[in-house]
Amino acid sequence: MSAQRVFMKGNEAACEGAFRAGCKFFAGYPITPQNEVPEYMSKHIWDHGGTFIQSESEVAAINMLMGASAAGARAMTSSSSPGISLKQEGISYIAMSELPCVVMNVVRCGPGLGNIAPHQGDYFQATRGGGHGDYRTITLAPNSVQEMAQFVYLAFELADKWRNPALVLSDGTIGQMMEPVDFSEMPYVEPPDKSDWCLNAHQEGRERHLITTIYLLAEDMAPVHERLVKKYERIKKAEVRYTDYMSDDAEILIVAIGSPSRVARSAIKAGREEGLKLGLLRPITVWPFPYGVIRQYAESDRVKAIVVTEMNWGQMVEDVAMAVSGKKPVHFVPKHGGLTFTPEDMLEPIRAIRENPMNPETLWVQT
Amino acid sequence: MEAVPEKKRVTVDGQDYELVFGRPASLTSKPFTYCPGCNHGTIHRLVAEVIDELGIQHRCVGMASVGCSVFSYEFFDFDFISCAHGRALAVATGVKRVQPDTVVLSYQGDGDLAAIGTAETIHAANRGERITTIFVNNAIYGMTGGQMAPTTIIGQRTTTTPEGRDEHRIGWPIRMSEMLALLPGVAFVARTTCHDAKSILKTKVAIKKAFRAQLEDRGFSMVEILSNCNVNWRMTPQDAVNWVGEEMTKVFPPGTYKDVFAEDQEKARADAPSKTKAQSSEKTEV
């Protein structure tokens, strides 16, 4: 094992990932369970030549990010569910302005204030745009402290590559836990030069730069939409990421992200000891979603059923069901209210599914 | 609608004439699209003139807010970004912190700055962000068709106060300049009007001071400019500017509410007697 490992919280590791990616601006507002992010940022971002602002609201934070990004900096904000709802306005504007930025959501339980326990109720919000209008945000779902750092690092890269907001969809467990992290794969980088489009004080002798989201005439707006749609199509082709575990010979495929995907790993190990041939497919990008690979599993004769485990009332399961397209039964095993899964919570319904792949108890049926 | 290009000098009947009033360089050639008589145009011109005189056109970055001035970037000839309703000062904060060399201009109306963006306004001011804000207060929502604004005065009829603004139902017009003047982060805040030539010239002086506050790194600056919306007020342009001068100024008294430059001078004056004493004693010694 590497000697370079440091032991830290997921929320702090995310900040370190950001520093290594050259993040120079952070604005945020306190909300549990992501408070370590602004705390860590406020302490360390100055050493990296950046700026930290504790904003008056999440609404202001995301708009500060818009300004910082428009001015050419790699910029990041983080929040937890209710705060991310407030940020949706700004994310919509940033997406339409085609500005890069990174937004991290350490998801807690909603709706409303809910509670501060880990949850996955913001999946739809993250993968369907989230704010008003028609847009998408690249969304990465880490399941370890290592990935908190790595995915924030990657999110900056993808955001700049596509000039689009990139989301890191974490959850309270991943944000709050401490684990060893290895930063050797995350060298410090200089952010790309954006002076060909950013707002700056060096306008002499060049065309002025305009960043706007308003096109009052439909015939002006249509080409902009077309450009965005084409971009999203290219992202869908280029950026799908996923990982699997023991899925080569699996008869029942579990699809999970975030902390439930870790529990699923424990469940698969325990299940295999009692003869259940289980495997895991874990999307890393939930937008773009790995429809193709799930479809392949669904089309395989070996796979008898697909089980989606989520800490919500059923969100990602709809994407999975879309990918499976009725070729195999899709089951949904949820956890509500901020409770966390135990491996047994997953194994018990899976045993029933093995007995009856159409077991109505867990079968996901869309009416 | 390109006008004939400006000539700096013309000769008429053998007599040379110089252009003494033309279009500022910081404005694009596009004619304003505001309603006839609307002071947005006047204020745009004043801001552009000040930017020209300070020689900062190519350092300026503008925030276009939501309201009638949403397309202000069509008219100002420097980098611009259009912001969500009320969020201009948050966006401006981001720009200024990342590019401190820029001169950041935020151009906002009353709905934007004093209703939906109140929090952003107060906190940008309180952080003392080096931003210059032009706050155009015309006591009404112009672009959406004449609804009540936070600055609508008592008794004023709008499409959402058809009987006139009733303070018992909806509260009083909000005085932003007076409020912001209380914040230590604010370097300069003044309220001016645009209802006649004299007040327009005063407005220009205030705008210049506001930019100076930013250029000299003193803090947040804002000029609240009482403007008209003759169309939604259902008045002629002349009646509307008269109403600004006669009625609006009663509720929104023009004046300078915070001025670090004046405070500097006052301090210098207060220190002066002791200095002159010291100097004179030195002299006697010599």
Added chain:
Amino acid sequence: MLLEEYIFAGFGGQGIMTIGQFAAYAGMIQGYDTAWIPSYGPESRGGTANCNVVISDDVIGSPHTHSPNGVIVMNAPSFDRFEPEVRKGGVLVVNTNLATQSSERSDIKAAYVPCADIALEVGNEILVSVVALGAFNALKKVVSDENMEQAIKWKIPQARKDLIDLNVRAYYAGKEYLEST
């Protein structure tokens, strides 16, 4: 295969979170994968608090543990809640200064340590949890004492050398109490 799952529980302010981090960090430098997670929230100030520690020689699945094989309870409510959860063959350390119950289970190894008394002897009441950790690790022996010392030095700022020394002494005091009884 090594899979150690611990729950440390007590009042907020007793240093429960800190000893969890000591154990997890020590596990990491010993070469294992480790995870630490608090039960976080508003109740973490002054109320009951607990944290989970997982140490494994394989990739760690769930960081939450529901059947721990090692538990420290620093007060009576924590005893009531977690004593029944200890896995068969697991270890339970009880701070007898605040938890006067004793376990009737024969399938676990329980140790009763007057942590607060020992901490006071060492020099400060705030060391109460570190004493418990010393006793706990004397039973567990999963990570070495040297690595525990390293963990203490990692967590406490170098400028507070006095505190580091106190913590190390408290750890060994707990260990010695257990070994002497």
Added chain:
Amino acid sequence: MPIGFIEILDDTCKGCLLCVAACPKSLLHQTKKKINKRGLYPVEFVDPEGKCNACRLCAIVCPDVAIRVYKQPRKPKTEQPAAAEAKAG
């Protein structure tokens, strides 16, 4: 010879008439003789007696920068104030 004169950009003028009220010599009028590209009646400048002294009040109140003001250069005095101004600046 008049001291000054103004040029009204017909297609920029929106006929708001603020300049008409501002002119101390009443040299500006809404004539309705012509209609501009916007479909509005631009203001007309009529100064047969050469009264305009290029005071700029019309241009100052014009919300559309539709008025250009021209003025005879001051004869020998021009140098001095300009130099003084430059020093002050």
